[in-house]
Amino acid sequence: MTGATTGKVRKIATEEAFSIPEVAEALKDVVRGPSLSLDKLLVGGIYDSKPTDEGYAKMSFLDGLLDVEDRRLKEMDRFGVDMHILSLTAPGVQMFDADTATDLAALANDRLAEICQRHPTRFAGLASFAPHSPKRAAKEMERVIVDLKLNGFILNSHTYDEYLDDQKFWPALEAAEALGACIYIHPRAASYGLKGPLQDYGMDSAMWGYGVEVGTHAVKMMAAGVFDRFPKLTICIGHMGEAIPFWLWRINFMNSRAQVIGRAPKTELSIAEYFQRNFVITTSGVEDPLALRYSIDKLGADRVMWAIDYPYQPTEPAVQFIDAAPLSDQERALVCHQNAERIFRIAPAA
Numbered sequence: 001m002t003g004a005t006t007g008k009v010r011k012i013a014t015e016e017a018f019s020i021p022e023v024a025e026a027l028k029d030v031v032r033g034p035s036l037s038l039d040k041l042l043v044g045g046i047y048d049s050k051p052t053d054e055g056y057a058k059m060s061f062l063d064g065l066l067d068v069e070d071r072r073l074k075e076m077d078r079f080g081v082d083m084h085i086l087s088l089t090a091p092g093v094q095m096f097d098a099d100t101a102t103d104l105a106a107l108a109n110d111r112l113a114e115i116c117q118r119h120p121t122r123f124a125g126l127a128s129f130a131p132h133s134p135k136r137a138a139k140e141m142e143r144v145i146v147d148l149k150l151n152g153f154i155l156n157s158h159t160y161d162e163y164l165d166d167q168k169f170w171p172a173l174e175a176a177e178a179l180g181a182c183i184y185i186h187p188r189a190a191s192y193g194l195k196g197p198l199q200d201y202g203m204d205s206a207m208w209g210y211g212v213e214v215g216t217h218a219v220k221m222m223a224a225g226v227f228d229r230f231p232k233l234t235i236c237i238g239h240m241g242e243a244i245p246f247w248l249w250r251i252n253f254m255n256s257r258a259q260v261i262g263r264a265p266k267t268e269l270s271i272a273e274y275f276q277r278n279f280v281i282t283t284s285g286v287e288d289p290l291a292l293r294y295s296i297d298k299l300g301a302d303r304v305m306w307a308i309d310y311p312y313q314p315t316e317p318a319v320q321f322i323d324a325a326p327l328s329d330q331e332r333a334l335v336c337h338q339n340a341e342r343i344f345r346i347a348p349a350a
Contacts, residue, residue: 009332009336009337010083010336010337011080011081011306011319011322012082012124012305012336012337012346013081013083013084013085013307013308013310014282014284014305014307014340015087015184015186015238015284015307015309016085016086016087016307017065017087017088017089017090018065018066018086018089019065019089019108020066020108020111022104022107022108023088023093023104023107023108024065026096026100027043027091028048030043030095030096031043031044032048035095036192038190038195038198038209039091039095039188039189041189041199041205042204042205043091064311065311068115068123069115069119072084072310072311073119075310075315076315079316079319080319081315082121082122082349083121083123083124083346084122084123084124085123085124085125085126085151085340085346086115086123086124086125086126087126087128087154087184087186088112088128088154090186090188092128092156092186092188093105093108093128093129094130094131094155094158094160094188096130098130099133101130101132101133102130102136102137102140104128105127105129105130105140106140106143108128109125109143109148110148112125112127112148113125113148113149113150116150121349124344124346125151126150126151126152126153126154126184126344127141127144127145127148127154128153128154129141129144129155129172131159131164131169132159132160134168134170134171137171137175138171138172138174138175141153141172141175141179142179145179146179151344151345152181152182152183152343152344152345153176153181153182153183153184154184154186155183155184156186157185157186157188157213157217161191161192163191163217163221164185164217164221164226165220165223165224165226170229170230173226173229173233174230177232177233181345182236182344183234183235183236184235184236184237184238185236185237186238187209187210187211187213187214187238187239188213189205189209189210189213190204190212194213198212206285206312210239210242211239211242214239215244218237218242218244218279219244219271222255222271222275223255223258223267225265225266225268227274227277227278228267228268228269231278234278234280234343235278235279235280236279236280236282236305237279237282238281238283238285238307238309239284239285239286240281240282240283240286240288240292240295241279241299244279245294245298245299246294248275248298251272255270275299276299276300276303279303280303280339280343281299281303282304282307283304283305283306283307283321284307284313285307285309285313287318287321289325289326292304292325292327292335293325293326296327296331296335301330301331301334301335302334302339304334304335304339305335305340306322306335322335322336337349
């Protein structure tokens with residue numbers, strides 16, 4: 001049967017943000033200091049605004065990030081969301097120096113694990129790490145999977161304008177692959193070289209810049225041959241694949257031409273093959289049934305997961321969207337919970 005759901009389907013929302021007071025306070029200090037980062041526009045609005053500031057009510061996400069076990073759970077219950085996969089909200093720890101980032105990532109991971117232990121059927125968690133301290137990051141990645149029993153990792157795209165195709169970051173990729181744990185690459189504002197025209201008209205963040213940033217990151221990884229070195233690594237990207245599924249034919253064709261003329265390195269597989277093998281996507285913040293249908297047809301129903309993007313996106317329309325989406329019963333089960341259970345090692349419902 002294809003059409004709206006007629007029965008209760010377990011719903012695991014896979015890109016749901018949280019924070020802790022210590023990270024919030026540290027980000028306030030960062031945005032008050034000298035920086036050319038484009039993240040300062042949005043991060044300042046969230047962490048360094050006051051009720052008297054213009055636009056405060058529209059940017060007041062901080063309460064939703066910090067309150068995990070009260071208002072959030074009530075909203076989940078109200079709209080029939082069984083589980084949130086929590087992750088430290090962008091930019092995570094990646095605007096801090098390496099030492100501060102390492103310490104705050106460990107603290108956030110400990111708090112996240114405590115939340116998941118208190119509510120094992122309602123919350124799972126993706127751990128933070130400091131990519132700019134790669135060896136310490138690898139140790140923390142092992143700790144959170146082996147000792148804390150978290151479910152994967154969150155990375156907020158570039159770190160000081162550098163990307164995962166740079167081999168300096170590969171100890172973290174090696175750790176993720178060895179642990180069999182997925183890295184979710186979440187957006188942050190564009191790196192310095194990309195940010196120029198994105199500074200105007202609200203284009204710095206979710207309207208446009210976020211997709212440009214993460215799409216660029218993912219294509220760089222594939223074009224560089226990262227997945228030749230890490231063939232079993234799984235990367236998740238949100239927002240219906242940050243437009244890559246829709247551009248995949250052209251990206252693939254032009255990369256094959258670039259390889260022939262020496263502008264890109266020779267790789268073992270094509271970009272289309274890497275994307276099909278090493279990437280999964282979520283629907284976060286894209287409630288478009290045509291985009292969902294295309295993504296499933298292009299990538300397979302086993303590569304797409306449902307998400308809300310809480311608290312930045314409202315819960316009710318995200319639930320209504322997936323309930324009404326023109327999916328078969330098997331597709332809906334995969335998108336709503338079975339893929340998340342498999343990819344993030346979540347126990348099936350009893």
